[in-house]
Every structure is written in C-alpha cells, then in structure tokens.
Amino acid sequence: MHVNASDRRLPPRGRPVPGGVPATDGVGPRTRTPPGTGQTWPGGVRRWRVAAGVWLLGAWAWLALPVAWAAHGYALWGHLKYPADFAHFDYVNPHAPKGGELRLVSNSRASTFDKYNPFTLRGNAPAYVSDLVFDTLLVGAADEVGAAYGLLAEDVQVAPDGLSATFRLRREARFHHGKPVLAEDVRHTFETLVGPHTSPVYKTLLADVAGVDVLDERTVRFRFRQPNRELPLTVGGLPIFSRDWGVDPATGRRKPFNEVVMDHPIGSGPYRIGPVKFGRDITYVRDPHYWARDLPVRRGTFNFDRITVKIYKDNTARLEALKAGEFDLMRFFSAGDWARRVKGKRFDTGELVKAEFRHRLPTGFQSYVLNTRRAPLDDIRVRQALALALDFEWMNERLFYGSYERVRGLFGNTACAAQGEPDEAQARLLRPWLGTLPPAVLGPMAEPPRAGTPQALRANLKAAQALLREAGWTYRDGALRNARGEPLVLEYLDSNEAGARVVTPWQHNLARIGVQLRYRAVDFALYQQRLRTFDFDIVTLAFGGTHSPGAEYADLFGSAAARTEDSGNFTGLANPAVDDLIERMVRAKREEDFLAACRALDRAVAHLHVLIPQWSAPTHRMAYNAWRLDRPAHMPPYASGEGWAIETWWARPEARGAR
Numbered sequence: 001m002h003v004n005a006s007d008r009r010l011p012p013r014g015r016p017v018p019g020g021v022p023a024t025d026g027v028g029p030r031t032r033t034p035p036g037t038g039q040t041w042p043g044g045v046r047r048w049r050v051a052a053g054v055w056l057l058g059a060w061a062w063l064a065l066p067v068a069w070a071a072h073g074y075a076l077w078g079h080l081k082y083p084a085d086f087a088h089f090d091y092v093n094p095h096a097p098k099g100g101e102l103r104l105v106s107n108s109r110a111s112t113f114d115k116y117n118p119f120t121l122r123g124n125a126p127a128y129v130s131d132l133v134f135d136t137l138l139v140g141a142a143d144e145v146g147a148a149y150g151l152l153a154e155d156v157q158v159a160p161d162g163l164s165a166t167f168r169l170r171r172e173a174r175f176h177h178g179k180p181v182l183a184e185d186v187r188h189t190f191e192t193l194v195g196p197h198t199s200p201v202y203k204t205l206l207a208d209v210a211g212v213d214v215l216d217e218r219t220v221r222f223r224f225r226q227p228n229r230e231l232p233l234t235v236g237g238l239p240i241f242s243r244d245w246g247v248d249p250a251t252g253r254r255k256p257f258n259e260v261v262m263d264h265p266i267g268s269g270p271y272r273i274g275p276v277k278f279g280r281d282i283t284y285v286r287d288p289h290y291w292a293r294d295l296p297v298r299r300g301t302f303n304f305d306r307i308t309v310k311i312y313k314d315n316t317a318r319l320e321a322l323k324a325g326e327f328d329l330m331r332f333f334s335a336g337d338w339a340r341r342v343k344g345k346r347f348d349t350g351e352l353v354k355a356e357f358r359h360r361l362p363t364g365f366q367s368y369v370l371n372t373r374r375a376p377l378d379d380i381r382v383r384q385a386l387a388l389a390l391d392f393e394w395m396n397e398r399l400f401y402g403s404y405e406r407v408r409g410l411f412g413n414t415a416c417a418a419q420g421e422p423d424e425a426q427a428r429l430l431r432p433w434l435g436t437l438p439p440a441v442l443g444p445m446a447e448p449p450r451a452g453t454p455q456a457l458r459a460n461l462k463a464a465q466a467l468l469r470e471a472g473w474t475y476r477d478g479a480l481r482n483a484r485g486e487p488l489v490l491e492y493l494d495s496n497e498a499g500a501r502v503v504t505p506w507q508h509n510l511a512r513i514g515v516q517l518r519y520r521a522v523d524f525a526l527y528q529q530r531l532r533t534f535d536f537d538i539v540t541l542a543f544g545g546t547h548s549p550g551a552e553y554a555d556l557f558g559s560a561a562a563r564t565e566d567s568g569n570f571t572g573l574a575n576p577a578v579d580d581l582i583e584r585m586v587r588a589k590r591e592e593d594f595l596a597a598c599r600a601l602d603r604a605v606a607h608l609h610v611l612i613p614q615w616s617a618p619t620h621r622m623a624y625n626a627w628r629l630d631r632p633a634h635m636p637p638y639a640s641g642e643g644w645a646i647e648t649w650w651a652r653p654e655a656r657g658a659r
Helices: 129-133 183-193 200-205 231-236 315-323 335-341 345-349 380-388 392-398 424-433 454-470 497-512 524-532 552-557 576-587 591-608 641-648
Strands: 069-071 073-075 101-105 138-140 147-150 153-158 164-169 209-216 219-224 271-277 281-286 306-310 329-331 352-358 367-370 474-476 479-481 489-494 516-521 538-541 611-613 619-625
Touching: 073 153, 073 231, 101 315, 101 329, 101 641, 129 271, 129 281, 129 641, 147 153, 153 231, 164 183, 164 231, 183 209, 183 219, 200 552, 209 231, 219 231, 315 329, 315 335, 315 345, 329 641, 345 352, 367 380, 380 454, 380 611, 392 497, 424 576, 424 591, 454 497, 489 497, 489 524, 497 516, 552 576, 576 591, 619 641
Parallel strands: 101 306, 489 516, 489 538
Antiparallel strands: 069 153, 073 147, 138 147, 153 164, 164 219, 209 219, 271 281, 281 306, 329 619, 352 619, 367 538, 367 611, 474 479
16 A cells, blocks of 8 residues: 555546545545545545556656656656665654554445455455555655655656656566566556456546557556656556456466456455455455565565454444454544544553544545536536535534634645636636636636625625526525526435535525525445436535646546546536646646646636535544554654555554464
C-alpha cells in the first residue's frame, strides 16, 4: 500500500483515488476505488483507482528535457527528495521488528466480498487486496508529492520528445509462484487492463498509451500517442500481475479475464491471500521471502506477519467490536461517533487510544452531486438555489461538533486551488469560453454560501426563491410548480438510513422555499447499480483529491464520460470549456501552464454549480490498541490513515506471538 494518498497508483476519480479525506459523518466512508485498489471510491462503489486499480503513484509529468535520461525515480517537475543512494524513507523505522498480526476492519462499504480479482467490474473484491498483493513499477513516498521511485523497475527513462517511457526491471523481482517478473508480464497486464473485461476507467486513463513494446526480457517501453505529463507516472503505477494468473496448469487454457474470479492472484507484493472466512474476514500473510524486502523503498515497511481484515454489517457493529477488543485499529468518519461513542473500559485502561493525526492531504471534494442529465437540475439557477438552502455552519456546530471545514473547490489544500480573482494566465484560458461558462467565472472564485445565523439563512433563502422564480418556478396550489404545473420534487438517494440525520436540516430549509427533497435509502447493491446507470437526482460522493490532477478529470467531468454508462462523470457535465481546460492541464509542459489550467478548471466547475460542496476533516481520527501496536513517532504529511498503519507500524513484542 502506497501511503502517499495524494499521489498513488492512479488518479482520483471521485471514485476516485487517492487521497481524499472522506468526512461523511454517520454514514461511513464514501470514497470510491477503482478496480485494483484496496480503497473505496465515492459512494463506496468499488471501481477503478484513479488503485486508487491502476493508480497514479503520483501523477507526475512529462518533462521537456534536452536528452533522454534514466533515473532511480521520476518527479513531476524534476525534483526528487531522495537521492539514488538513499537507504530508506525518512518516516519509517528501518529496524522495525517483523511479526505479529494487525487486525483491521474493511474500508469498503460492501458487507462482504465475492471475488479475489480487484480489476474486473462486477462483484466486490476484498479490502486492500491490490495494495498488499501487487507491486508496481514505481512507488510513491508519503512525505513528498508528485514523485515516485523504482520498485519493480530499477530505473525509468523518458524519451526527449516525451512520446515514450522505458522501464528496466530488476533481476531479483519475483512473483509469488517463484517466476521472475518479466517485460512480457508488464505487457500482458497492460493489455488485460485495457481489454474488454475490466472497468472502463482503465481505458479512459490509458487512452493515450499507444502500446507496449518488449525490448528485451527485462526492458519494456510504453509508447504514447502524444506528450503527456502524467503518462510516465500512470503506467508506472500499474499493479503488475503474472501471465500465469487464470491459466489452467493442467491444460494451459487461459480463462477470459472476467472468469478469473476466485483464482488466487499471482502478484509480487509483500503479502499473499491466506485464510478466508467468507462473510467474516480475510487474512493476508506476509511472504517471508518477499523479493523487495531489502530495497530502500520497502525497508521498514510491511512489518506484520498477518493482516486480518474483519467484516461487519454496519458502523454500530464495528464500533462495539472495537470496544470488545476484536480488532486493533479503526478510522472514524463520523464526528458524532468520535465525540460521543469512542469510549469505554478499554479506553479508560489505556489499552485503546483515541488519537487525531493532522495531515497535509488534498481535501478532495466531498459533495452533494447534482445529476444535470435530469430536469430541473439541468438549470443552473435551480442548482444555485439548492446550494443556498444548505446551512453548513449550523450543521457543523450542532451535528459535527465543529470537526469539519467546508470544501471550497476541486483542489483544496493544493497549489491547484483557485483563489480570489483570476490572474491573467487563467483569464486568458477562460475568456474564449464566455457564453459556455457564466460571466462570473472571470470574477472572484465561487464560494459556498455562508449562513450560521437565522438572519443569514433567511437572506440566502430569499435569494434562492428569486432564482427559482427566474427559472420559472412559482408557488401555487400548495407547491412550487413550473409552467406545466409540475411540482419541484427531487430524490436524495442513499445506501444507509443513518445518512438521513445529516440530510434532514437541508430538507427542512428546502421545504421553506417550496422544494420537496425526498430521502430514499436503498440496498447497497441497488445503490451501486443506480450510480452506474446515473439513475438518481442527488447523491453524496467523497471524491479523493490530488496534488497532480490530470487525465482522470476527463472521466470525472469530460463530455465523453457524461455519455458513457459506468463512467465517473456522475454530474453529467458536458461542457466544451471544461474539456479544453482538462486537455490543457494534461498537456502542460511547464509548471506555470499546468497551474493556470488547473486553477481555471477549478473556477469553471465551481461556477457551473454541478456540485454542492460539503465538508472535509483536517485530521485522521483513529482509535488503536496501544498494547498490541507500536508506531513511528510522527505520521508523514501525505499518508492515509489506515495506509500509514498497514505500511509502517509493527507489533509490540508481547503481541508478536499472539493470534
């Protein structure tokens, strides 16, 4: 597991990837993961991993260099923190003892799993399987952004024209069944992931990869259709698996990849799948002969002999199991649980410790997602009116115990965040699209409406009523109606009834202006299906953030994705200006051009009001068993919560022999 949540194997896609801080409060983590990742995308729907399945280890960039070069790592703008001869990452304990067991709860909203293959679309794979079982060509560090270092690859070389990246594999790299990791395995992985049996996200993210060439047994070259600052990182973040996975050893017949369901994955990562109790838990067993255990990028990491992931049906069961000592660590996404229910005998004795760890991860953009494919949400004035009825300040004080900060755009807590008035570089990109974009895009960055007092809320609701009247909605016959006499009724779709508590204040405020918001909780499987087919009005999704946005944003907000079922474009946004800004962001060769494009994109999406920003947590809230677990003194700034524990913590001596 790469703990650099902001720059992992693939980019964020809302289902996206790496590195957001879900703050769902009361409804559990709602980030989504791509296939191939142990994490979850927004909505808990498992998809790509924008691993975060193919994940960007760090979305870095093609650099316009005068000559091709090979190096031990690759950086977005050419600056690597760690030199070629570094011994280990600064945030690990290189002498951490091996042994013992880490017991966790699943980070997936799915109540169980029904396959071992994390890359195919259908079904649910076990939590963390991609991060623990599969190695990648490159791996990121949790104390820097936009950089990654050789893991399976001993070096990476980018061509002077930016049209290819070549990786030389380490001779010592081995799959779990003992065979070496070869260039043919890398090509097989790529061709499988862009084939017909995997999530469409891979095809989107890898659309600019023209092909893969095997130059010799241990040298592989990825060819690009055009220079793209992300692609060396994107392909470097592919989780690599053996050509033998899914092949019948007796007949040599290869199954179609969508039929590779319960076959144990053949990866090269630090763990293999061990004992499994379906519906209850899965245990990953550390490979004592793990080929990379002495590499600088792996020294001091993956110290537990066993990592057991337990499955519980709901948040209440998880919390009570923690208090009963059934597992060792749990991350909290509910401010209410954290403030009022994380207590008990084991906390009083010091066995269980409640701690908050401040991070510097991107905030992501957890939001109410408005499906603009449907009327009346296709009217920007209606969308603005809905946002004006949300009183975050009141909710944060009364419901969230002051734990959260308001999300303010796509790229919060990163250099890509737009602030204040656009500078000339941003304005130059936005002016040609006036008409397609609202004129306000050339003014101050859109800010979520503020309330917090009855007077401020009343003013916001009056402004909302004016917008609705302008859009043709008037109050008559006991309801807010359009010219055809249809009432303004919307459905909020959820997969957990506990979410009603958070939505109720917004429902109440909307009712005051005549908008009826119906809350509907459905079975999780049906929720997944309705998201995949865009069969909803409004949902909450926690989109992961990144310091290095790129091609994944075409899946989140691009016009082509809006027309593609099961894409990540849940808003249905199809705007040529947004398409152009994403393209410019991806193609930028200079940092200043990249920043201008991503900040302009931030403004464009904010001023189109397809998302109603929610909230984010500035800390990882975790409770853990201090009698069984030990850890480094400080958390690196870009680590995810559970990822930091899985990768760098270790068992105390008295717990090492316990099962």
